[in-house]
Amino acid sequence: MLSISARGSATEAMGYYVHLAAGDGPEDYYAAEAPGVWQGAGTAALGLAGTVTGEAFRSAAEGRAPDGAALVQGAGEAHRAGWDLTFSAPKSVSAIWAVADPTERAAIADAHDQAVQQALAYIESGFPLARRGRGGLERERAGLVIATYQHGTSRALDPQLHTHSFVHNLAQRADGTWGGLEVRDLYRWKHALGAIYRAALAAGLAAQGYAIAADGPSFAIVGVPEAVTDRFSTRRQQIEAALAERGISGAKASEVAALDTRAAKAEIPDHDTLHARWTMEAQAAGFTPAHAHGAAASAPSPEPMPTPETLLRQATEHEAVIEARHIWQAVAVAAQHRGLGLDAIREQVREVLADPECLRLVGADGTVRYTTRALYRMERAVMASARARAAETHHAVDAATVTTALARHTSEQGFPLSDEQAAAVRHVTAARGAVRIVIGDAGTGKSAALGAARRAWTAAGQRVIGCAPSGKAAAGLEAGSGIESRTLASLLLALEGYTDEAGTVHPPRAQLTARDVVVVDEAGMVDSRTMARLMRHADDAGARVVLVGDHKQLQAVGAGSVFRHLAGEDAAEITAIRRQRDPWARAATRAFAAGEAAEALSHYLERGLVHLADDQPQAVARAVARWAEHVREAGAAETLLMAATNAEVAALNAAARERMEADGRLLGHETEIQTRERNGRAAGKIAVAAGDRLLAKMNDRETGLRNGDLMSVERLRHTAGGAQIVARVDRTGEAITIDPARYAQLRHGYAVTTHAAQGTTVDRAVVLAGGSMTSRESTYVQMSRHRDSAEIIATRQQLRAAAEQLAPSEPLLERVRALAEARGLERPTEITESLAAAQAWLAAQGEPTTDLGELHELVEAMGESRPAVTTLDYVASEPARHDADVTAGTAGINREANHAAGQ
Structure with a gap:
């Protein structure tokens, strides 16, 4: 390493x-x-x-x-x-x-x-x-x-x-x-x-x-x-x-x-x-x-190197648009497994770049990137399909039926939709076009609007199929709108069939029709390959696809996300935040969504809701203490403890359980269960007692659990076959019985990752912030889950680490330059090379180091956007192969630096 x-x-x-x-x-x-x-x-x-x-x-x-x-x-x-x-x-x-x-x-x-x-x-x-x-x-x-x-x-x-x-x-x-x-x-x-x-x-x-x-x-x-x-x-x-x-x-x-x-x-x-x-x-x-x-002596001969097309596919598994470094990495990893050195790697990179499947892209600023022709075609096919079917009218519901559906929604729910929500309902029901888009900021009531749309579609004789990238998001869509929903992966499996590990072919179990409306929630998290598969089925059947999401939140784990581009052409927007009850909290959420982290954070600073700890153990302890206080006041089901990474969540879970035990809130005898991954592989043991919080990691038909469900253990039931867990699920409020011998895809659930929290709404939230995963998108998700309050805990240690790779902000940079020049340094590039260097130099001069003190690095990270990049952001440039990329492996770096300099 x-x-x-x-x-x-x-x-x-x-x-x-x-x-x-x-x-x-x-x-x-x-x-x-x-x-x-x-x-x-x-x-x-x-x-x-x-x-x-x-x-x-x-x-x-x-x-x-x-x-x-x-x-x-x-x-x-x-x-x-x-x-x-x-x-x-x-x-x-x-x-x-x-x-x-x-x-x-x-x-x-x-x-x-x-x-x-x-x-x-x-x-x-x-x-x-x-x-x-x-x-x-x-x-x-x-x-x-x-x-x-x-x-x-x-x-x-x-x-x-x-x-x-x-x-x-x-x-x-x-x-x-x-x-x-x-x-x-x-x-x-x-x-x-x-x-x-x-x-x-x-x-x-x-x-x-x-x-x-x-x-x-x-x-x-x-x-x-x-x-x-x-x-x-x-x-x-x-x-x-x-x-x-x-x-x-x-x-x-x-x-x-x-x-x-x-x-x-x-x-x-x-x-x-x-x-x-x-x-x-x-x-x-x-x-x-x-x-x-x-x-x-007895080892088999190494397998031949993967084909250039396979290597390129590996390099683009998680990114639709890649740099030369991704290709070098994929090739070098494959080469080391076969005992091949740098010369072989260089030649193989040359072959990948020269392969017909490798497409060279050029950005508006001249930066060079790469993709596969298949991804390039997929993303453009999705856009072309939406445009080609923009004039279709057979899905459109007549205006009178939509008006009746809106009135019925008001009557049944006891409150009317806002003008933005009502406009979104008409956009996805009455307007022409096979692909309809709704962009909704976090907490704006997208699901409520879809509930009214469901009434209109059903009244018009159309079948409504709901889906989302995760089981938890699908459950949220169903609970909020009444649309029967499943994961997008299970829907595609039903439409396409599959071949199991034993080689048995399972044919398709479902098909779309021209009277179907497929609603995809959290569409911004759907990668391009998956979106292209869904669109092909919709095109073949003549079905309507309604994509609902927010491209400012966390993006797809897979390569690319065309949702942002589809939304840019024709979409209804819902912007009025309804989740946060206090006006200042709604203003802060809007600022986080816009990447204005300093303005957003100031609202929390003014109210004493931002806490700095000296190190990570202290930060974890502080976060758990705040979480425990909120649990006592609002209940575990209405309190969310979040962090960016699995390791951070594991530390929070361990500390929270210790706190529960110290407070006497874990009751009776505990049992130890062997947890498992989705594939059944052992994933370590956890202790479970009445009072524990658990997280489901896989959908389960027998119990009705969805991946991402949180629950509170009410008691353990001891049987001849071992201990069973009786738990009440937050999402449904129902008590279920879990037999760990059959379903063991469980973890402690006192804390969850930001990805797992997307789509969740609670009264109170506590965020362990400032880690390497911090970005505008992750911060926006973290700081928009709550109705009543949210608190941020960050560490000085993490802020120092972040400063190593961040450039100084312009105001700080100008201050350094002015002071350095006053001291006889005309071009203080050595000082302004990074945020950490600039702060260290200012501190040595006895000057304040940041505009927001120790929070400056956190503000920088919170405002840094990491959107999903697609081939649609670039222009193809033939030929794919560039000798400079092969010879040096870093072509484009100097060009990018010169572009940054305005040359």
Whole structure:
């Protein structure tokens, strides 16, 4: 794997690399195992070669030459030191290296070293990292200054073959001048670069006679049992425990947890002692290197590389429009599983880009992207179909019937629809056209309007079929509108049939007709491939499709979402928010929807509803405390606790259950159940007692549960076959009995992810915010679930992490420039390279660092939009193949930088 950690000032960098060993004085962490080595073309220009010394490291970290001369503006303590790129071998490689004889061990270490060098050379030759011009917006390739340290142990003294490659914030440009680096593209390319390193390593090991097997996106050496790699994973287990405690996940979080959990590195025993210890531990688990060699001798030959079309399909599984890095990543992952190195990857990328299925796209700003011709055709076919059928009238309900339906709705519900809602009803019932669209902001009463539309369609003799991307959304559509609903996947399965794992063919069980109206709720979450399938069935049958959603909320998990484009042509809009009861809360929700996070957040700040914690455990505790208070006042079914990631939700669930137990709200004896994934695979055990909150993870006909349903356990029923769970479901208010021996797709449900919360309405909400998944869309969903109140809890730790990769806002940037120029710095690009650097420099000058104090980073993240991109946002440009993309792997990066500079 590859991890990237930013280091701020030279003092911070040295504080990370140099720590005090008790009673022994300073110890260079990197040099503790082996001396560092200089790499990169920029080192030669500085006269650096061979072993890295502390003095030379500090000079480079301060932006100075070894003789102390400043190489860049802002050289000194405030200069950003650089970035640590850590390349780590897969666990099975470290295990073999740990127990191999000295000759074999050296060969494995050399293969790792060669792979790291190839990855670094690829970066240096292919990425325009050096900044130039006003604001540093122009970029060019340059010679880098890199200090590399190969290590073989973790802090827990487990075998862990890895190399720290510290890329100093220095680069010698083609004209001999020096500048700082802009490394955001390294972050963007991180997964692809990690796969390229692993492929080079796999190729080197394959050449030594080892058999390589796929291990997810990584690889493993055949013949190394999991028991051995687990035995040698003490350090990883420490980090994972810290992540679980904090409720965070992701590469950045892992780096923070690794730093926080590291103990002072004890004196490392000599290598012979360590390898003898590791060999004994491996033998205790029944493993020797001979097992790997024996497995290699009997291992089947690697399968051939997937076809270019297959690789392209893999690269576009979740994104309709991809960049070159996605192709490189897909190819590199496939190559490493077959022991193929960088040359083979480059050639395969060339074949993918030259494949007829690969289509080159160009954006309005000249940026180059790629897609498949199939996706390109699908998205345009959906648009063409809607336009071609825009004049159809056989679905239109006469005006009198619609008026009667609206009046009946008012009579039965006891309140009239708003003018916007009534207009939306007429738009989807009385207007011509086979595809009708309703855009409704969160909490505007879309389901109520669909209830009136259902009455009109039914009165006109039309059949109404409801569906949504998830079971919970389908249940919400049915409850709010009265339209019988199911998941979109189950509807397509019924329309298309399927072949099961045993090879049995199940023919279609349903078909659409020209008298059908298919209502799709949460249509913004439907990916392009799925939408195209539905539209084909509707076109063939002459059915009407009504798409209802909000493209400002979370988008499709799959590739693309044409809903935004369909809505842009002809749609009814419902904008008046009805969910939030207080006017200020409605105003805040509208601001969040518009991406005006600062304005929206100010409403919550004024009312003391935003809380900052020092770290994640404190934030989790604060969120749970606020949740518990709301539960006491409003009830568990009307209180929602949310976070962006599964890891954060797991931490909240654990803390909330501990709080329930401490408060005496878990009653009687508890039972432990083995939970399962949807495919039946074991997913860990959870304790369940009366008072617990549970979350259903799969639809179930027998109990009526929908995926995403929340419920409260009322009691346990003990039978001869084991404990059964009697729970009351929030959605229906009904009590059901669950037999865990039959249905175990359950989790604790005190907290849910933002995706699971979309479509939910409760009285009160508590949001654990500020993580890596924060965006305008996720924030909008989180802050629009409540009727009465919502609170935000964020951590300073997360805000600091976010600041590493965010650019300063314009007001902050102007303040930095003005102050820097007043102090004699004409072009302070070193200071304005990132939000974190700008804040650190301002703080050093004794100046306020942000307009909204510590919340500035959170505001930036909350307002950053991450919409689903489709091929409809681009223009096709033949031919697909571009040699620059193959040669460097990063074509378009420099062009994008120049576009950003207004060139």
